[in-house]
Amino acid sequence: MSREDGKSFELRPIGVIKESDQGSVLKLFPAYLGGLKGVEEFSHLWVFYWFHEHDNAEGRAVLEVHPRKDPANPLTGVFGTRSPLRPNLIAMHLCEVREFRPEKGEILVDRLDGKAESPLIDIKPYLPYSDRAEDLRLPEWAMTPPSS
Amino acid sequence: MSREDGKSFELRPIGVIKESDQGSVLKLFPAYLGGLKGVEEFSHLWVFYWFHEHDNAEGRAVLEVHPRKDPANPLTGVFGTRSPLRPNLIAMHLCEVREFRPEKGEILVDRLDGKAESPLIDIKPYLPYSDRAEDLRLPEWAMTPPSS
Numbered sequence: 001m002s003r004e005d006g007k008s009f010e011l012r013p014i015g016v017i018k019e020s021d022q023g024s025v026l027k028l029f030p031a032y033l034g035g036l037k038g039v040e041e042f043s044h045l046w047v048f049y050w051f052h053e054h055d056n057a058e059g060r061a062v063l064e065v066h067p068r069k070d071p072a073n074p075l076t077g078v079f080g081t082r083s084p085l086r087p088n089l090i091a092m093h094l095c096e097v098r099e100f101r102p103e104k105g106e107i108l109v110d111r112l113d114g115k116a117e118s119p120l121i122d123i124k125p126y127l128p129y130s131d132r133a134e135d136l137r138l139p140e141w142a143m144t145p146p147s148s
Numbered sequence: 149m150s151r152e153d154g155k156s157f158e159l160r161p162i163g164v165i166k167e168s169d170q171g172s173v174l175k176l177f178p179a180y181l182g183g184l185k186g187v188e189e190f191s192h193l194w195v196f197y198w199f200h201e202h203d204n205a206e207g208r209a210v211l212e213v214h215p216r217k218d219p220a221n222p223l224t225g226v227f228g229t230r231s232p233l234r235p236n237l238i239a240m241h242l243c244e245v246r247e248f249r250p251e252k253g254e255i256l257v258d259r260l261d262g263k264a265e266s267p268l269i270d271i272k273p274y275l276p277y278s279d280r281a282e283d284l285r286l287p288e289w290a291m292t293p294p295s296s
Contacts, residue, residue, distance in 0.1 A: 012156045012157075014235050034212055041228070041285070043284055064182055079270070080186045082273070087160060088269050121157075122238050125290060126286075130241075133279075142190070
């Protein structure tokens, strides 16, 4: 694995994803609660976590996959997929906020099923002027959601 | 700085951002070229880099900022902003691809001005079914692009 300038960076977990009956919960560690001020004003957040199950030499060495593990999809470089196998195990997910619980350091969101216990690494607001793309060109497999 | 479970993760630069007359260039290190297969089929990519200028104890301890460094904007937790000051210095930017140069490990994109020499940490495709949010609620300062 090449690190051409010899330097790597340190990511620190800021919290953890928990499951609940109402949805997924972003649970921040106490040291980071100050970072939540005003976050309740946003309906949509980008949630970043670490694909920790693959944090090993094998998982991080993968450079090509069949998207969605479907051999019918063409072998594609990981930078053209959202595969959890990739050199840096950054997961990104757009979530809608259901409930904000700042006193507990919790944000209840939709759509993170199956990611319980994953380490949170960042939260950013969805900003319409910078996060929307129009006139897209993309391969056929990427046009529709996975049939899960 | 709290790392509640004592564990941090290692991010490895996969390349670097360069400037050119035609736009910004994502230049991957040779070891990662395999990850570009098929990426030319996407018109829009999420580019992740590291806010390396702030990789120090001070920059990573900041939890509240005035968005866009404008004191007229309310003091906001960093997780409600795109501030480069935050616990994990992950930068995310939606880019349109202008030219794909796989043999050189380069992707020419728009919109990364001023980020030359920043370390690249990931590239992901923009996927319309998961990356679009509608019916947004957000604070007033976040509704329009920064007046640069």
